[in-house]
Amino acid sequence: MSKIIVQDLTMQFDQFVAVNKVSFEVQQGEFVTLLGPSGCGKTTLLKMISGFLTPTQGRIHIGGKDVTRTPPEDRDTALCFQSYALFPHMTVRGNLEFGLRQQRTPAGDRKARVSQIAVQLSLEQQLGKLPNALSGGQQQRVALGRALSMQPGVILFDEPLSNLDAKLRDQVRFEIKRIQHENALTAVYVTHDQSEALALSDRVIVMRDGQIEQIATPEDLYHTPATSFVADFIGNANVMPAEVIGEADGGGWILDSKIGQLISRDPRDPQAKKINIAWRPELAHVTPEGPLSGTVVSRAFQGNFTDLHVVTQGQSYRLQVPHSDVSVGDEVAFGLDAKDVLMLEPSR
Numbered sequence: 001m002s003k004i005i006v007q008d009l010t011m012q013f014d015q016f017v018a019v020n021k022v023s024f025e026v027q028q029g030e031f032v033t034l035l036g037p038s039g040c041g042k043t044t045l046l047k048m049i050s051g052f053l054t055p056t057q058g059r060i061h062i063g064g065k066d067v068t069r070t071p072p073e074d075r076d077t078a079l080c081f082q083s084y085a086l087f088p089h090m091t092v093r094g095n096l097e098f099g100l101r102q103q104r105t106p107a108g109d110r111k112a113r114v115s116q117i118a119v120q121l122s123l124e125q126q127l128g129k130l131p132n133a134l135s136g137g138q139q140q141r142v143a144l145g146r147a148l149s150m151q152p153g154v155i156l157f158d159e160p161l162s163n164l165d166a167k168l169r170d171q172v173r174f175e176i177k178r179i180q181h182e183n184a185l186t187a188v189y190v191t192h193d194q195s196e197a198l199a200l201s202d203r204v205i206v207m208r209d210g211q212i213e214q215i216a217t218p219e220d221l222y223h224t225p226a227t228s229f230v231a232d233f234i235g236n237a238n239v240m241p242a243e244v245i246g247e248a249d250g251g252g253w254i255l256d257s258k259i260g261q262l263i264s265r266d267p268r269d270p271q272a273k274k275i276n277i278a279w280r281p282e283l284a285h286v287t288p289e290g291p292l293s294g295t296v297v298s299r300a301f302q303g304n305f306t307d308l309h310v311v312t313q314g315q316s317y318r319l320q321v322p323h324s325d326v327s328v329g330d331e332v333a334f335g336l337d338a339k340d341v342l343m344l345e346p347s348r
């Protein structure tokens with residue numbers, strides 16, 4: 001049975017519908033991320049799951065109980081968010097113990113639990129310090145530890161890494177994943193950072209304008225995005241209009257686009273004559289045989305690949321090539337495997 005069930009959840013602020021009839025389930029021990037651009041409704045959805053907002057419509061079940069109108073403290077959830085919200089006058093130990101004191105956990109058990117968490121999060125040396133004597137990464141670990149100390153059935157994260165610099169973000173990201181995995185925690189994580197979502201999640205829920213655009217594993221989201229929006233948002237696929245002009249020999253479809261004629265062997269049938277195609281910049285093979293070509297208008301060396309912006313017939317797109325001996329102004333010829341050309345719905 002699912003740990004969290006969200007059914008037809010809607011949140012309306014006056015005339016504005018921030019979350020619109022959203023439904024999904026999260027399994028016990030699963031890490032699910034709500035991903036989408038700023039304003040798509042992720043935080044509003046998380047606040048309804050945590051109990052800080054009461055939905056206009058719909059139901060939420062956690063651990064088999066209908067908690068739609070249950071206050072946050074009675075929900076078996078813990079929240080970990082970006083502004084760590086540590087108590088500045090309490091030591092790290094005091095912060096980690098806080099929830100356990102509230103729950104009237106006996107002193108011996110409290111001590112044991114805090115020691116265990118301090119070891120898990122490498123905070124043993126910091127227990128006597130005040131939060132302002134800690135680095136951002138350490139503060140974030142204390143915030144995570146405080147949420148974990150309560151041994152919640154569900155842990156909810158709202159952009160917990162957004163105050164950290166890139167290197168630290170990477171490091172804490174791995175720690176969150178390790179701890180979630182080791183403790184078989186059920187987690188719902190909000191972010192607008194697609195690489196964070198892909199790295200952490202068992203499944204990702206992509207949101208747009210208060211609605212779910214796609215729910216899938218990171219691999220499926222990347223390789224078979226359901227919509228042009230998802231293709232563009234995850235991994236910056238090249239998305240461009242095309243017209244279906246016929247069936248290809250041996251299966252698949254012949255497509256006409258500004259960059260030339262292409263064959264798609266996307267197993268999904270085209271939904272209309274005029275569609276969008278999407279293809280990943282790193283899947284183009286640069287070869288003198290083409291058959292496609294374009295003019296390089298900018299290049300950026302990225303270490304293990306070079307990012308090229310290319311234009312053909314006014315259509316601009318990206319190619320990622322393994323070598324860097326291409327200059328701005330060069331004509332570059334490339335091909336695409338038919339299996340890598342995805343057929344999606346036309347833009348809304």
Ligand code: ATP
Pocket residue numbers: 013016018036037038039040041042043044045192
């Ligand atoms: P971000 O990544 O920027 O935090 P988000 O996807 O988490 O964005 P929400 O914070 O859920 O987005 O907000 C969704 C929409 O609902 C926004 O347009 C926001 O302005 C609106 N909204 C959120 N809270 C309220 C409120 N209390 N009253 C009115 N409108 C609100």
